[in-house]
Amino acid sequence: MRYRLEKANRILKRSDFLRISKCGARVHNRDFLAVFYPNRLSCTRLGITVTKKVGNSVIRNRIKRLVREYFRLNRQNLPGYRDINVIAKSSAAKLGSDQAFVSLKDIFKKIDKKQAKHP
Numbered sequence: 001m002r003y004r005l006e007k008a009n010r011i012l013k014r015s016d017f018l019r020i021s022k023c024g025a026r027v028h029n030r031d032f033l034a035v036f037y038p039n040r041l042s043c044t045r046l047g048i049t050v051t052k053k054v055g056n057s058v059i060r061n062r063i064k065r066l067v068r069e070y071f072r073l074n075r076q077n078l079p080g081y082r083d084i085n086v087i088a089k090s091s092a093a094k095l096g097s098d099q100a101f102v103s104l105k106d107i108f109k110k111i112d113k114k115q116a117k118h119p
Contacts, residue, residue: 003073004072005046005071008045009043009045009071010046010047011046011083011085016083017047017049017085019037020035020036020037020083021085023037024037025114027107027110027111028107029110030089030103031103032067032089032092032107033086034087034107035087036083036085036111038080038115039081039083040081041081044078044080044082044083044084045084046067046071046085047084047085048063048085048087049085050064050088050092051088053090054088054089054092060088063088063092063100066095066097066101067086067088067100067104070100070105071086074108078108078111078112079115082111084111086104086107
């Protein structure tokens with residue numbers, strides 16, 4: 001199993017982000033909001049949104065690194081193929097890496113549960 005996060009595994013186009021936000025289902029916890037939508041590709045793709053309200057560039061980039069790292073290590077455990085946009089809330093700025101991974105694990109569990117209810 002290759003653990004690299006290829007460019008094909010990332011959502012990069014604005015039109016894709018808009019499609020996900022318009023048509024996708026939402027799950028959230030205290031630190032993150034995730035919007036997801038099934039795709040027809042052969043991989044699950046990740047997009048990350050961290051606004052200036054969360055913190056300065058150092059904090060925003062750290063949150064993005066943590067989300068990418070969690071996704072990189074755990075994407076093989078995600079059944080099905082979907083586009084997922086993870087949006088950080090302002091409380092995510094205060095998280096350590098272990099706490100962020102626990103919060104992201106909760107988000108991805110909720111995605112699986114909601115996907116199972118509404119395939």
